[in-house]
Amino acid sequence: GIQVEQSPPDLILQEGANSTLRCNFSDSVNNLQWFHQNPWGQLINLFYIPSGTKQNGRLSATTVATERYSLLYISSSQTTDSGVYFCAVGGGTNAGKSTFGDGTTLTVKP
Amino acid sequence: GAGVSQTPSNKVTEKGKYVELRCDPISGHTALYWYRQSLGQGPEFLIYFQGTGAADDSGLPNDRFFAVRPEGSVSTLKIQRTERGDSAVYLCASSLTPGTRRYNEQFFGPGTRLTVL
Numbered sequence: 001g002i003q004v005e006q007s008p009p010d011l012i013l014q015e016g017a018n019s020t021l022r023c024n025f026s027d028s029v030n031n032l033q034w035f036h037q038n039p040w041g042q043l044i045n046l047f048y049i050p051s052g053t054k055q056n057g058r059l060s061a062t063t064v065a066t067e068r069y070s071l072l073y074i075s076s077s078q079t080t081d082s083g084v085y086f087c088a089v090g091g092g093t094n095a096g097k098s099t100f101g102d103g104t105t106l107t108v109k110p
Numbered sequence: 111g112a113g114v115s116q117t118p119s120n121k122v123t124e125k126g127k128y129v130e131l132r133c134d135p136i137s138g139h140t141a142l143y144w145y146r147q148s149l150g151q152g153p154e155f156l157i158y159f160q161g162t163g164a165a166d167d168s169g170l171p172n173d174r175f176f177a178v179r180p181e182g183s184v185s186t187l188k189i190q191r192t193e194r195g196d197s198a199v200y201l202c203a204s205s206l207t208p209g210t211r212r213y214n215e216q217f218f219g220p221g222t223r224l225t226v227l
Contacts, residue, residue: 004152030214031214035218041221042218042221043201045217088152088153096141096160096165096214097158097166097168097169098143098155098216099155100152100154101152102150103151103152
């Protein structure tokens with residue numbers, strides 16, 4: 001099956017700083033999503049981005065499908081951005097299932 | 111409903127008991143997924159339904175785990191003879207019908223935290 005690696009595993013920032021989270025995957029995909037898991041465990045959809053670039057406020061994401069990676073950019077970070085960020089990919093014959101990485105734990109300090 | 115709902119939010123049981131976890135998907139979503147998340151890890155796929163049928167159950171760890179979706183809406187994940195290693199958060203997600211734009215964009219419920227003592 002598809003392998004998903006996220007880096008870095010942990011990231012500590014001061015409020016206002018920018019960051020880049022990376023997701024590498026081992027095979028072609030037809031589905032890639034970025035999620036933020038809040039302290040209560042809820043997975044919040046950030047981006048559906050199997051290819052291309054999208055922006056939503058202070059967050060943006062880019063997926064280069066041919067090179068099998070995706071990047072999530074967080075600008076002017078706030079304490080409320082803290083939590084775990086997951087990349088999930090799906091594709092091939094098992095289009096229904098998604099494979100998650102182990103996440104990046106982001107801590108934003110005031 | 112507005113989002114995916116799961117009940118109960120927490121379930122504590124004893125080793126060897128039977129448990130049922132329920133998922134109510136977003137109205138109009140024909141695809142439904144179950145995942146399991148252990149502490150410090152990403153969710154792991156268990157099973158995927160398209161309508162009433164299980165399209166992919168390759169993630170079910172063993173035959174103690176079973177899931178149904180008899181009317182193509184609500185789904186129940188059933189775990190027999192629970193073991194301490196089954197303790198985890200069980201997450202449910204739903205998505206639109208294949209062929210629809212962004213059909214495989216998944217939306218998750220809040221999860222059921224299962225603790226097996």
